[in-house]
Amino acid sequence: MEQKTLIKLIVGSEAIFFLALLMAFVYFTYVPALNPRVASTLDLTTTGLFTVLLLSSSVTFWRAEVSFRRGHTTQLRLWLIATVVLGAVFLVGQGIEYSGLLSRQLTISKGTFTTSFFTLTGFHGLHVLIGLIVLSIVLYLAFLGDLDDPDSALLPSVGIYWHFVDIVWAVVFVVVYVLPHFLTPRAS
Amino acid sequence: MITDVQLPEPQSPLPGATVNADQGLLMWISSVDHKQIGIMYLLMTLFYLFVGGLLALLMRVQLMVPENTFLAPDSYNQLFTMHGTTMIFFVLTPAILGMAVYLVPLQIGANEMAFPRLNAFAFWISFFGGLLLYFSFLAGGAPDAGWFSYAPLNQVQYSASPGIDYYCIGLLLSGIGTVSTAANLVVTIVTLRTPSMKYRYLPVFVWMVLINGFLILAAFPSLNAALVMLLIDRQLDGHFFNTDAGGSALLWQHLFWLFGHPEVYIVVLPPFGVLSEVFQVYSRKPIFGYPFVVGSGIAISLLAFGVWIHHMFATGMGNTVNSFFAVSSMLIGIPTGVKIFNWLGTMYGGSIRFTTGMLFATAFLVEFTIGGLSGISFAIVPIDWQLTDTYYVVAHLHYVFLGGSLFGLFAGFFYWFPKISGRMYREVLGKWFFWLFVVGFNLTFFVQHILGIIGMPRRVYTYPNLAGYSPLNLISSLGAFLMGGSMLLFLYLLYDALKRGKRGGDNPWDGYTFEWLTSSPPALKNFTTLPPVYSFRPVHDLNHPEIGDHKKSDEEKYGTKDTD
Numbered sequence: 001m002e003q004k005t006l007i008k009l010i011v012g013s014e015a016i017f018f019l020a021l022l023m024a025f026v027y028f029t030y031v032p033a034l035n036p037r038v039a040s041t042l043d044l045t046t047t048g049l050f051t052v053l054l055l056s057s058s059v060t061f062w063r064a065e066v067s068f069r070r071g072h073t074t075q076l077r078l079w080l081i082a083t084v085v086l087g088a089v090f091l092v093g094q095g096i097e098y099s100g101l102l103s104r105q106l107t108i109s110k111g112t113f114t115t116s117f118f119t120l121t122g123f124h125g126l127h128v129l130i131g132l133i134v135l136s137i138v139l140y141l142a143f144l145g146d147l148d149d150p151d152s153a154l155l156p157s158v159g160i161y162w163h164f165v166d167i168v169w170a171v172v173f174v175v176v177y178v179l180p181h182f183l184t185p186r187a188s
Numbered sequence: 189m190i191t192d193v194q195l196p197e198p199q200s201p202l203p204g205a206t207v208n209a210d211q212g213l214l215m216w217i218s219s220v221d222h223k224q225i226g227i228m229y230l231l232m233t234l235f236y237l238f239v240g241g242l243l244a245l246l247m248r249v250q251l252m253v254p255e256n257t258f259l260a261p262d263s264y265n266q267l268f269t270m271h272g273t274t275m276i277f278f279v280l281t282p283a284i285l286g287m288a289v290y291l292v293p294l295q296i297g298a299n300e301m302a303f304p305r306l307n308a309f310a311f312w313i314s315f316f317g318g319l320l321l322y323f324s325f326l327a328g329g330a331p332d333a334g335w336f337s338y339a340p341l342n343q344v345q346y347s348a349s350p351g352i353d354y355y356c357i358g359l360l361l362s363g364i365g366t367v368s369t370a371a372n373l374v375v376t377i378v379t380l381r382t383p384s385m386k387y388r389y390l391p392v393f394v395w396m397v398l399i400n401g402f403l404i405l406a407a408f409p410s411l412n413a414a415l416v417m418l419l420i421d422r423q424l425d426g427h428f429f430n431t432d433a434g435g436s437a438l439l440w441q442h443l444f445w446l447f448g449h450p451e452v453y454i455v456v457l458p459p460f461g462v463l464s465e466v467f468q469v470y471s472r473k474p475i476f477g478y479p480f481v482v483g484s485g486i487a488i489s490l491l492a493f494g495v496w497i498h499h500m501f502a503t504g505m506g507n508t509v510n511s512f513f514a515v516s517s518m519l520i521g522i523p524t525g526v527k528i529f530n531w532l533g534t535m536y537g538g539s540i541r542f543t544t545g546m547l548f549a550t551a552f553l554v555e556f557t558i559g560g561l562s563g564i565s566f567a568i569v570p571i572d573w574q575l576t577d578t579y580y581v582v583a584h585l586h587y588v589f590l591g592g593s594l595f596g597l598f599a600g601f602f603y604w605f606p607k608i609s610g611r612m613y614r615e616v617l618g619k620w621f622f623w624l625f626v627v628g629f630n631l632t633f634f635v636q637h638i639l640g641i642i643g644m645p646r647r648v649y650t651y652p653n654l655a656g657y658s659p660l661n662l663i664s665s666l667g668a669f670l671m672g673g674s675m676l677l678f679l680y681l682l683y684d685a686l687k688r689g690k691r692g693g694d695n696p697w698d699g700y701t702f703e704w705l706t707s708s709p710p711a712l713k714n715f716t717t718l719p720p721v722y723s724f725r726p727v728h729d730l731n732h733p734e735i736g737d738h739k740k741s742d743e744e745k746y747g748t749k750d751t752d
Contacts, residue, residue, distance in 0.1 A: 001379060002302045002303070002375050002379050005374075005375045005378060005379065006302070006303065006306075006371055006372070006375050009370075009371040009374055009375070009401075009405055010367075010371055012405060012406075013367055013371070013405040013406070013408070013409050014409065016406055016409035016410065017409035017410075017412055017413050019409075020409060020410050020413035020414070020443055020446075021413055021417075024413075024417065024428060024439060027436065027439060028434075028436075108420070108424050108425070108426055109424060109425035109426060109427070111427060111433065111434060112427045112428070112433070112434045112435055115420065115421075115426040115427045115428055115435075116428065119416070119417065119420055119426070119428075123416075
């Protein structure tokens, strides 16, 4: 109860932090008119694929929570492993995307678009990384048998954070990748 | 009729609680006890109050006479930046957190905070954040772009010394601590109240801390995001605020004031709660209009997020935007005014004891109203355009921060000193301190209103010998030294009280809330049993059963009964 309340408050505070970074991105990219190079710079399809993987990690975590409540410890461990793997694959995907951008000299100091893009997605990646570390600890505890008691507040508390990280990415994905793609007039 | 309820023990023994008092410094460093951490916050406040005050005195020496060469311009820039940053982030903020952390568990009848180790973590990270900020003096120069560090002045090309990098990191660390403590306090208040303490029986101070917790959680992320962006600009050559490369100087102002204006309420709402306790106990009357005190606190916290543009009227946002924020800024005067009348109503007809704490509370009413009136004048856009960045602003903000927050904190300090230390301070010394401080304060800052109106800009390191400038600045400097001297008297008062003070007893003021029920100073474990709560004055009900609130109807308890 206490843990869950605390995590909810922290997540609420973090949401405002991301909102500030997102507003900076929107300000530099959408104002006064949408920067047409955004859509051509970013690869919607590849990132979309990794987005699906990250969002499905929320589903696997939800299944882990269900198994946890029912006391199915083996399934709990399997779903947790799946969650960690999906999260890790997303981070690898972000690494590939970053190295692609960097190889085209699109560094953080290139312009306001790259500055706000790397800051926003980088801080999200950092949160995914923190989530993965926490999830690995939870997984370790699950194998030790600490999660056999369905009254433990640990898993639901971590869940609030992990779902939050996924929701943030859903919003970031829409604003950074999807909208510019559809709002940019096609050059044909 | 009043029967005690057994207080549940914490589920597991507190980590570190086995360290006993013989272990000296180790006990303090390893402590997770909310009272010890609260005291450490207050000591940190006292330390930085003297450091920040010393910086201010150096500035006042420089400004005492025109064309002075005591300080070079760049040192002067560092001094006013560090003075403002210190006073807001390392004096007022830890002071309110320290009082909250010390008193909230006691007032709600809990034995600990919800997360004792998080509490200790938050204190220490704030503490080291402050040290890191001051390390900048050794690392090549302190930050020098003002406490709100406007862009593009905060960029490397204008401020090449590493000061602003230390500013970012120091404030980020202490910001993380502040947010952690705020969340901790909210969870504590929501989950650890003694079973019969309903929200409508919460002491007003606890209400203000609860509201303030949400305010901190919502305001600090804007600052943290801005600081992270600034650090990326400076260290990774980013372009958020670098106007030469397409960045936006206004973005910094928006983010900073979206934090900065709520921050003003963050450091004044808990003092409002403190004053509500001080006024009722020293007037021997329950607070007048409890629901209005709490409700206006909630109103202030909501309005706090809708007024930040009034710091930016001079940036040319257009008439529509300016008018909207002028109106919203004036609206804030209403709930604040409601509170002033609540406190006057509490004093009215009361049998008042003018102890040092009550004197500070009464002086607060006057000084804070002056600060409020100059604040209202800034909400009028043309006046703001005329007076922005002059000494009128300096006068206004000091009347709010000192006359508002600090006077409230002093009132609370003298009120709770017997509880925290177990000893009484000498009332004569307290009154001398009060009068010297108040006279010094008004001498220093009242004349700055006039200086601002006749056109002296803030943050100038010296000024020409224009008509009026020299005498007013001299008065201001002399007042500052009077205030500084009174702080030395305050130190002596502390020393005298701790060394020779009489034992105060558990409840020297006939206080109303649960902290007065336990011993002075409280033992490591605050309570074993507590009486049930029937009103917002549980200890008063217990000590005066014949006139206690528990017999009254709700209307009479809260003073909302229509007596016509």
